[in-house]
């Protein structure tokens with residue numbers, strides 16, 4: 001059963017997160033005015049900031065702060081040979097069943113009861129599952145024929161593998177080294193569901209870490225540790241994250257070892273990210289299909305081999321959903337229920353909000369504008385918020401996870417101090433303007 005003692009409310013419900021996300025301008029259903037498009041979501045002003053903070057933190061930790069990592073940004077549309085060589089055209093499939101009664105289609109391996117249609121409730125109406133390829137197919141250029149077929153990438157990894165040689169030939173990195181990429185991935189999921197958990201368009205952050213074949217285990221352990229550091233930086237309580245050693249039968253075709261990191265989402269314990277040992281599968285395939293040599297030569301030696309790969313694969317939406325789940329908190333303030341997002345400060349979309357105590361006092365407004373401008377210059381993510389009374393402003397900022405609310409009052413005009421209210425404790429402190 002799902003339980004986390006950090007929360008004053010014991011059970012975070014998915015509806016609460018979905019409703020707060022919409023109400024406060026984080027995440028909206030995609031194409032909402034036209035009734036939506038299943039499996040797509042749009043990020044509002046706060047959502048895009050939160051998402052960027054997550055992605056930038058990842059880039060900082062895994063690219064900027066390391067000296068063995070190279071970033072790339074490959075095109076989403078790639079030559080179809082990429083997906084033929086990688087095995088995606090043949091095997092990137094989920095098992096699909098169709099109900100003979102209501103014709104609803106479902107993913108066979110995700111059904112609660114393999115015999116019962118969740119749409120109409122009939123049993124025994126499914127035939128044999130068939131393999132449904134999840135790649136979105138399109139044509140590149142004005143002629144729609146076999147030769148112009150391409151796919152929206154279902155993972156960013158292939159954009160890295162196809163650039164492996166470019167990076168080696170331009171940077172001569174020593175092994176082990178990694179290539180990192182962030183960007184959109186597209187999968188025509190049979191049943192997108194559970195808010196942003198399973199989407200048809202989503203954002204990925206992937207690393208392909210190239211190692212000597214004898215070193216894969218060491219590198220794998222390294223990435224287990226690094227992944228845990230990442231969860232910590234996201235503010236996810238360690239007891240809500242779980243390691244699942246994926247048995248051979250359930251592993252992707254290319255993987256010799258996989259650990260799924262699972263998280264206690266409101267929908268239950270589900271995959272947050274995956275860590276896979278992909279051997280030399282991808283580079284070898286590229287070598288075979290392209291005829292280009294993918295071997296790595298150790299400097300100053302004749303030692304040549306195709307490097308093996310450890311791949312930590314992070315999904316941004318699942319990270320966001322985990323962050324929101326961990327942060328969503330309810331407590332009571334002065335006998336009233338309060339909802340707040342206990343986001344780590346480095347992730348909060350707004351760091352400070354600023355307002356005059358009373359908005360009909362021009363001298364307070366003027367001073368508050370001055371403070372706002374100075375803070376905005378320094379921190380960027382600063383919001384002007386003078387709507388409603390001060391209590392309402394606190395509640396609103398709590399709900400969007402703003403760690404500090406600065407209020408300018410008459411004393412500010414006299415001694416240059418302001419009140420700063422802390423989101424988590426709700427305590428107010430008088431501090432000098434210089435202090436913030």
Ligand code: ATP
Nearest residue numbers: 189197198199202271272273274313314315317318
């Ligand atoms: P699942 O078993 O849940 O379908 P998967 O094993 O197919 O996921 P991977 O191929 O390992 O997922 O993808 C790597 C990561 O990308 C996942 O851990 C997840 O964070 C993210 N991801 C994959 N599919 C989706 C999706 N449809 N929507 C949102 N994120 C996704």
